[in-house]
Amino acid sequence: MPVTVLLVDDEPLVRAGLRAVLEAQADIEVVGEAADGAAVIPLVRRLRPDVVAMDVRMPLLDGIEATRALLRSVDAPPKILVVTTFENDEYVYGALRAGADGFLLKRARPAEIVHAVRLVAEGESLLFPASVRRLAAQYADGDGNRAARDRLARARLTEREGEVLRLMARGLTNAEIAAKLVVGTETVKSHVSAVLAKLGARDRTQAVIAAYESGFVAPG
Amino acid sequence: MPVTVLLVDDEPLVRAGLRAVLEAQADIEVVGEAADGAAVIPLVRRLRPDVVAMDVRMPLLDGIEATRALLRSVDAPPKILVVTTFENDEYVYGALRAGADGFLLKRARPAEIVHAVRLVAEGESLLFPASVRRLAAQYADGDGNRAARDRLARARLTEREGEVLRLMARGLTNAEIAAKLVVGTETVKSHVSAVLAKLGARDRTQAVIAAYESGFVAPG
DNA sequence: ACGGACCTCCCCCGCGCGGGGGAGACGATC
DNA sequence: GATCGTCTCCCCCGCGCGGGGGAGGTCCGT
Numbered sequence: 109m110p111v112t113v114l115l116v117d118d119e120p121l122v123r124a125g126l127r128a129v130l131e132a133q134a135d136i137e138v139v140g141e142a143a144d145g146a147a148v149i150p151l152v153r154r155l156r157p158d159v160v161a162m163d164v165r166m167p168l169l170d171g172i173e174a175t176r177a178l179l180r181s182v183d184a185p186p187k188i189l190v191v192t193t194f195e196n197d198e199y200v201y202g203a204l205r206a207g208a209d210g211f212l213l214k215r216a217r218p219a220e221i222v223h224a225v226r227l228v229a230e231g232e233s234l235l236f237p238a239s240v241r242r243l244a245a246q247y248a249d250g251d252g253n254r255a256a257r258d259r260l261a262r263a264r265l266t267e268r269e270g271e272v273l274r275l276m277a278r279g280l281t282n283a284e285i286a287a288k289l290v291v292g293t294e295t296v297k298s299h300v301s302a303v304l305a306k307l308g309a310r311d312r313t314q315a316v317i318a319a320y321e322s323g324f325v326a327p328g
Numbered sequence: 329m330p331v332t333v334l335l336v337d338d339e340p341l342v343r344a345g346l347r348a349v350l351e352a353q354a355d356i357e358v359v360g361e362a363a364d365g366a367a368v369i370p371l372v373r374r375l376r377p378d379v380v381a382m383d384v385r386m387p388l389l390d391g392i393e394a395t396r397a398l399l400r401s402v403d404a405p406p407k408i409l410v411v412t413t414f415e416n417d418e419y420v421y422g423a424l425r426a427g428a429d430g431f432l433l434k435r436a437r438p439a440e441i442v443h444a445v446r447l448v449a450e451g452e453s454l455l456f457p458a459s460v461r462r463l464a465a466q467y468a469d470g471d472g473n474r475a476a477r478d479r480l481a482r483a484r485l486t487e488r489e490g491e492v493l494r495l496m497a498r499g500l501t502n503a504e505i506a507a508k509l510v511v512g513t514e515t516v517k518s519h520v521s522a523v524l525a526k527l528g529a530r531d532r533t534q535a536v537i538a539a540y541e542s543g544f545v546a547p548g
Numbered sequence: 549a550c551g552g553a554c555c556t557c558c559c560c561c562g563c564g565c566g567g568g569g570g571a572g573a574c575g576a577t578c
Numbered sequence: 579g580a581t582c583g584t585c586t587c588c589c590c591c592g593c594g595c596g597g598g599g600g601a602g603g604t605c606c607g608t
Contacts, residue, residue, distance in 0.1 A: 119434055120436075120437055120438055121342060121345040121346065121349065121434045121436075121438075121441070122341060122342070122345060122434075123345075124344075124345040124348045124349050124438065125341040125342055125343075125344040125345030125346075125348065126341065126345075127348065128344045128345065128347065128348040129341065129344050214339055214341050214342075216340075216341075217340055218340055218341075218344065221341070266553085266554065266555085267554090268554075268555065276533070277537065278537070279529075279530070279531075279533055279534035279537050281530075281531075281594070281595090282594075282595075283594085291555085291556070291557085292556075292557055292558090293557095294556080294557050294558060294559095295555070295556050295557060297557095297595080297596075298555080298556075298557080299555085300595085300596080301596065301597075304596075309499075310499070310501075310596090311499075311501075311564085311595075311596075312533050312595080312596090313496070313499055313532050313533050313536055314499035316533055316536060316537060317497065317498070317499050317536060320540045486583085486585085487584090488584075488585065489584095501564070501565090502564075502565075503564085511585085511586070511587085512586075512587055512588090513587095514586085514587050514588060514589095515585070515586050515587060517565080517566075518585080518586075518587080519585085520565085520566080521566065521567075524566075530566090531565075531566075531594090532565080532566090
């Protein structure tokens with residue numbers, strides 16, 4: 109019997125592409141589609157797919173949250189293949205923590221996409237497929253943002269420091285951050301200094317850039 | 329005779345999606361694909377498509393540059409339909425200046441994609457299709473970055489101010505920007521002040537945030 | 549009971565930043 | 579020729595920022 113797949117992506121075009129790629133295979137069948145994470149659980153209950161190909165960035169409920177909700181509330185849950193435009197440390201780790209089984213780049217070649225679906229259906233984990241490593245290498249000899257990603261991945265910010273960085277990335281001053289967190293400005297300065305040191309940033313502007321480049325905060 | 333289309337996108341998945349959507353129509357035929365802007369011109373010369381569906385962000389040669397090159401070096405050039413993930417003021421204006429005939433969101437519904445291809449093939453301009461306006465409205469009742477986009481769209485930065493903002497968004501200090509542009513630091517301060525005023529930003533951090541949120545600079 | 553990580557707050561100090569204002573030079577437009 | 583926009587440079591001034599220290603508290607694992 110064929111591998112059944114549920115597609116979850118807010119862009120119809122991506123769904124159509126995945127469907128075209130997967131249905132070209134005799135042993136894979138696309139049994140349904142959803143445009144946002146909130147629609148996934150009832151669909152999974154009804155269709156019982158083997159694999160859910162899940163986009164990360166979606167309205168209402170993102171792929172990470174949807175994965176978490178799915179594994180928590182459905183018994184004998186399907187395998188989760190997280191689909192994203194590029195490897196993003198926060199997403200990768202978030203997806204792993206949420207319990208995803210595989211990770212797939214949208215820019216992967218059709219054969220790799222098919223391969224990924226088959227693998228996770230067989231129970232294999234596909235956390236760092238070749239395409240991800242290839243892309244990482246590609247970015248490595250590129251210019252800068254790979255460095256930003258690495259820095260933030262290695263930075264190991266504490267929870268508080270992460271909060272502060274997020275507020276910095278919203279354009280708040282130290283005083284405003286202090287008010288928001290209900291602490292003193294000197295406290296915020298300490299956190300900011302720690303963030304700058306861990307990120308290797310010279311000033312808050314560079315820290316915010318690193319936050320965007322690494323995907324720690326997302327535009328849009 | 330059918331409308332012939334050439335697909336240009338670096339992601340095979342998107343190409344497959346467009347192909348699936350367009351080939352479902354009896355009067356549209358996909359005659360070729362290219363994965364980067366550099367491959368477009370010889371393909372157009374050989375295949376003579378009616379419409380080129382062109383991605384904006386591509387390796388080697390982006391969609392804007394490829395459009396410009398195409399219109400400059402091919403006689404009786406095809407209609408150019410610029411395809412992008414979301415409306416981006418810089419891209420829109422860049423595409424218009426380059427001579428694109430239409431603008432299309434990847435997240436548009438299949439029927440809209442088909443409609444857009446037919447329209448530009450007939451010689452119509454499709455600069456602000458309904459899907460763009462709908463998305464804009466969608467973002468409007470969202471949180472913040474619509475505001476950033478608007479600000480930057482209305483800002484009408486001069487060329488120099490745009491250069492300065494780009495360097496700000498790379499984390500350079502005023503002195504470093506001055507060195508890079510071979511001008512005095514006082515000059516840079518003037519440009520920075522102008523940028524802040526036009527963007528309604530309080531400091532360079534907020535300006536950089538606006539640059540990211542509006543797509544003026546792109547992460548990754 | 550002890551070290552260690554984390555959050556909290558405090559001091560001093562230098563400096564880059566941004567606001568305010570002004571001004572000269574150039575090109576395009578009218 | 580006059581006007582306008584743009585790019586260039588200059589002044590003064592206040593202040594937020596970031597570096598350098600130090601120090602108290604809680605909680606946790608050993």
